[in-house]
Amino acid sequence: MIMPLIKGLQITLSHLFKKPVTLQYPDERPQIAPGFRGLHALKVSHENAKCVACYLCPTVCPAKCITVEAGEDANHNKFAAKYEIDMLRCIFCGYCVEACPVDALKMTEEFELANYKRADFTFTKDRLLEKK
Amino acid sequence: METLILGLPVAYYIAMVAKVLVAFVFVLLTVAYATYAERKIIGHMQVRLGPMRTGWHGLLQPIADGVKLFFKEEIIPSEASKFAFLVAPLVALIPAFISFAVIPFGAPVSIGGYTVPMQIAAYYDQAGQQIFDINVGVLYILAMAGLGVYGIVLAGWSSNSKYSLLGGLRSAAQMVSYELAAGLAIVSVFMLSESLSLHKIVADQAGGIWNWYAFKQPLACVIFFICSIAEINRTPFDLPEAETELVSGFCTEYSSMKYAMFFMAEYANMVTVCAVTTTLFLGGWHGPFLPGWMWFIAKVYALIFLCMWIRATYPRYRYDQLMRLGWKVFLPLTLLNVVATGIVATLVK
Numbered sequence: 133m134i135m136p137l138i139k140g141l142q143i144t145l146s147h148l149f150k151k152p153v154t155l156q157y158p159d160e161r162p163q164i165a166p167g168f169r170g171l172h173a174l175k176v177s178h179e180n181a182k183c184v185a186c187y188l189c190p191t192v193c194p195a196k197c198i199t200v201e202a203g204e205d206a207n208h209n210k211f212a213a214k215y216e217i218d219m220l221r222c223i224f225c226g227y228c229v230e231a232c233p234v235d236a237l238k239m240t241e242e243f244e245l246a247n248y249k250r251a252d253f254t255f256t257k258d259r260l261l262e263k264k
Numbered sequence: 265m266e267t268l269i270l271g272l273p274v275a276y277y278i279a280m281v282a283k284v285l286v287a288f289v290f291v292l293l294t295v296a297y298a299t300y301a302e303r304k305i306i307g308h309m310q311v312r313l314g315p316m317r318t319g320w321h322g323l324l325q326p327i328a329d330g331v332k333l334f335f336k337e338e339i340i341p342s343e344a345s346k347f348a349f350l351v352a353p354l355v356a357l358i359p360a361f362i363s364f365a366v367i368p369f370g371a372p373v374s375i376g377g378y379t380v381p382m383q384i385a386a387y388y389d390q391a392g393q394q395i396f397d398i399n400v401g402v403l404y405i406l407a408m409a410g411l412g413v414y415g416i417v418l419a420g421w422s423s424n425s426k427y428s429l430l431g432g433l434r435s436a437a438q439m440v441s442y443e444l445a446a447g448l449a450i451v452s453v454f455m456l457s458e459s460l461s462l463h464k465i466v467a468d469q470a471g472g473i474w475n476w477y478a479f480k481q482p483l484a485c486v487i488f489f490i491c492s493i494a495e496i497n498r499t500p501f502d503l504p505e506a507e508t509e510l511v512s513g514f515c516t517e518y519s520s521m522k523y524a525m526f527f528m529a530e531y532a533n534m535v536t537v538c539a540v541t542t543t544l545f546l547g548g549w550h551g552p553f554l555p556g557w558m559w560f561i562a563k564v565y566a567l568i569f570l571c572m573w574i575r576a577t578y579p580r581y582r583y584d585q586l587m588r589l590g591w592k593v594f595l596p597l598t599l600l601n602v603v604a605t606g607i608v609a610t611l612v613k
Binding site: 137140141143144145147148150151152153154156 | 305307308309310311312313316573574576577578
């Protein structure tokens with residue numbers, strides 16, 4: 133009856149000398165695992181978004197958070213005139229990245245997406261463009 | 265001829281006030297930093313860090329907590345019986361502190377021809393070359409421990425809330441059950457010391473670690489410490505404020521400074537209990553090399569650490585287990601211990 137009690141005390145005492153696992157978050161940054169699905173980014177090639185507005189991403193999106201509108205540029209090529217992701221609906225499943233046939237979309241390591249206004253959670257094309 | 269007040273020299277009164285101030289401030293600071301130490305120690309035992317952001321490694325946390333509680337809104341429930349509700353925190357807090365009056369916390373010091381015993385309620389008789397203190401010091405401590413229950417029961421009763429009432433009643437039942445075993449554990453100590461004066465009990469334990477009553481009465485020592493933890497409602501015996509069942513028990517309806525008083529009472533009780541255990545079983549202030557008060561503080565802090573260690577380790581007792589442990593295990597054991605001590609003491613004589 134007494135031995136388990138002593139063993140319990142031993143275990144807690146041994147933990148006292150272990151290195152704490154706490155991450156002092158705003159001061160220390162977490163190590164982000166490979167394949168982490170954070171905020172989306174539209175890839176850029178020749179100073180334009182690679183997106184060809186094929187509508188595969190809004191089609192595959194289970195949360196229905198992507199809005200795409202196609203436009204036509206000077207060379208009669210299709211491009212995304214409007215590309216918006218509603219981050220309040222997005223579930224960060226990454227299906228849009230998988231579905232993209234031209235590899236125009238990726239997910240970054242950014243995860244601090246808090247905002248003050250509801251409207252600020254709608255990420256427009258300008259905000260989504262890959263930052264170099 | 266020096267001036268005498270009530271038959272005692274003026275220096276006696278000055279020394280008394282100084283001792284009261286030093287002891288009180290010391291206990292208050294210990295209480296404040298016991299909360300910090302508890303959070304830190306339990307944090308590290310759970311491989312966390314504990315408070316880190318207020319000051320260097322969270323050192324200002326107790327002060328920040330105090331300021332926060334002081335400025336919180338004072339809430340008195342409209343159905344509460346107001347007088348008892350206001351008085352209860354004081355009734356809980358004061359006995360926790362005044363137990364310190366009889367605890368010897370160091371070797372007597374000579375200042376300007378006067379010998380000052382390091383015990384608040386004691387004086388040195390110059391003519392008889394002898395220290396006099398309250399000759400029923402142990403009884404006084406037991407009485408103060410008994411008074412502390414009233415604060416909690418009163419708080420539970422006057423809050424007019426079912427959780428508070430249940431918490432108060434639980435604590436009354438628990439304290440009464442464990443006070444018996446704790447009292448009987450002390451009985452076996454003063455069967456050896458043949459005195460209830462704490463000064464005499466400490467003096468008997470002088471001269472080496474094997475003279476400590478912890479080694480002459482190991483069973484009584486362990487049972488007294490466990491019963492004391494139960495009496496001050498600390499984990500694993502914190503049923504009066506079991507948050508999973510009773511929200512937070514007797515202090516559910518309390519807020520602001522009145523809550524802080526209960527909180528302080530809880531920690532002051534812990535300090536007192538550790539000091540009493542040190543005095544009765546661990547040789548008080550006796551120890552080699554270092555001055556007496558340092559040994560006293562070291563022993564008390566070691567016991568406080570033990571309390572926190574226990575809190576980090578064991579889950580809460582169930583109510584029936586708690587009662588069984590008190591009445592069916594500790595009480596018979598202490599009774600047997602008293603009988604055995606009596607037989608051995610008579611035979612040795």
